[in-house]
Amino acid sequence: MKPVPFEYVAVKSVNEAITALEKYGDNTVIIAGGQSLMQEMNLRQARPSCLVDINGITDLDYIEETGDAIKIGALTRHRTVEKSEIVKRNCPLLQEAVTHIAHFQIRNRGTIGGSLRQNPPGAEYGVVARVLNAQFVIAGPDGKRVLSGEEFFVSHFKTAVKQNEIIVEIIFPKLTKDTGYGFLEVTRRHGHIPIVSAAATLQLNEDDTVKDAQVALGNVSPQGVPYKVQSVSQLIGKPFTQEILDQLANDIKNEVNPDPEADAKAGYTLQLSRIMGRRVSEISSAEYRKEASSVLSIRALQKAYQQIKGTFQ
Numbered sequence: 001m002k003p004v005p006f007e008y009v010a011v012k013s014v015n016e017a018i019t020a021l022e023k024y025g026d027n028t029v030i031i032a033g034g035q036s037l038m039q040e041m042n043l044r045q046a047r048p049s050c051l052v053d054i055n056g057i058t059d060l061d062y063i064e065e066t067g068d069a070i071k072i073g074a075l076t077r078h079r080t081v082e083k084s085e086i087v088k089r090n091c092p093l094l095q096e097a098v099t100h101i102a103h104f105q106i107r108n109r110g111t112i113g114g115s116l117r118q119n120p121p122g123a124e125y126g127v128v129a130r131v132l133n134a135q136f137v138i139a140g141p142d143g144k145r146v147l148s149g150e151e152f153f154v155s156h157f158k159t160a161v162k163q164n165e166i167i168v169e170i171i172f173p174k175l176t177k178d179t180g181y182g183f184l185e186v187t188r189r190h191g192h193i194p195i196v197s198a199a200a201t202l203q204l205n206e207d208d209t210v211k212d213a214q215v216a217l218g219n220v221s222p223q224g225v226p227y228k229v230q231s232v233s234q235l236i237g238k239p240f241t242q243e244i245l246d247q248l249a250n251d252i253k254n255e256v257n258p259d260p261e262a263d264a265k266a267g268y269t270l271q272l273s274r275i276m277g278r279r280v281s282e283i284s285s286a287e288y289r290k291e292a293s294s295v296l297s298i299r300a301l302q303k304a305y306q307q308i309k310g311t312f313q
């Protein structure tokens with residue numbers, strides 16, 4: 001199929017983009033890499049009356065290092081993030097996660113802003129953004145606002161970005177040298193959107209007890225937003241033993257709450273089946289996602305531990 005007729009405006013600045021989003025009406029949307037939007041338009045799942053093409057805003061294509069953070073412009077391609085020395089040095093967890101996104105052809109075009117705005121459940125950037133407490137800079141007619149991950153992600157394929165706003169930058173804190181990290185996901189096959197994804201960070205005290213532990217999971221919350229695991233805080237101050245991890249594994253299974261009805265919800269069903277390229281009835285159940293949450297969280301933490309200890313394979 002082909003898209004319905006639409007107008008097209010190419011802009012060269014953030015202000016021009018905001019003006020165009022307002023001028024051409026409510027059904028006007030941004031196009032960045034087009035890797036999700038064009039597919040939706042061709043299938044007529046999206047029927048925008050006007051596209052605002054932001055590929056000419058070259059100012060939004062950058063990766064910068066500041067004191068304790070790295071700043072990534074919204075138009076930065078997945079492939080640029082993957083290959084960046086700044087990301088490799090300061091936020092290797094993000095770099096590892098990006099290699100799991102789709103195939104390199106899609107990573108060559110798709111942008112970090114587009115992916116985060118799309119917010120498909122389980123998507124890699126969202127999980128990393130949540131575990132690291134990244135911040136989102138959004139520009140609109142009234143200027144800029146900065147949102148936390150908790151504020152930014154709203155529900156399946158929904159974020160707090162308004163129709164007349166544009167994501168301009170994502171700020172990731174640098175990982176300190178003593179932080180171990182792990183990223184894992186289960187997918188139907190490499191390059192598919194994850195069924196469940198997990199990102200973990202870990203720091204140890206000198207006596208080998210846990211100083212800090214964080215885990216975020218994708219596609220396990222009823223709202224379909226990246227989820228920060230609460231029960232992982234029980235590790236703090238304790239030795240990193242198998243017994244304690246077994247207890248945590250059990251608690252994570254009880255804590256996460258994948259929506260059993262999610263597959264039946266129209267919007268979600270449509271989007272998920274499109275992204276996964278198969279019928280929704282074939283997609284793994286909530287029970288499976290609970291089990292996967294627990295296994296992936298523990299393995300991601302173990303990877304982080306092995307990394308700190310220098311035994312990482």
Ligand SMILES: Cc1cc2nc3c(=O)[nH]c(=O)nc-3n(C[C@H](O)[C@H](O)[C@H](O)COP(=O)(O)OP(=O)(O)OC[C@H]3O[C@@H](n4cnc5c(N)ncnc54)[C@H](O)[C@@H]3O)c2cc1C
Nearest residue numbers: 030032033034035036037102110111113114115123167192
């Ligand atoms: C076969 C296939 C497999 C994929 N696998 C994965 C995967 O494993 N993991 C994963 O995370 N993704 C996956 N994707 C999606 C891919 O990462 C897309 O690149 C991404 O979702 C959208 O980025 P884009 O720049 O192409 O955005 P577009 O398609 O151009 O836009 C997507 C949405 O974001 C909006 N938008 C874009 N930029 C901005 C901005 N700066 N501010 C506000 N709104 C904006 C658009 O209006 C639109 O609503 C896959 C896609 C395909 C086709």
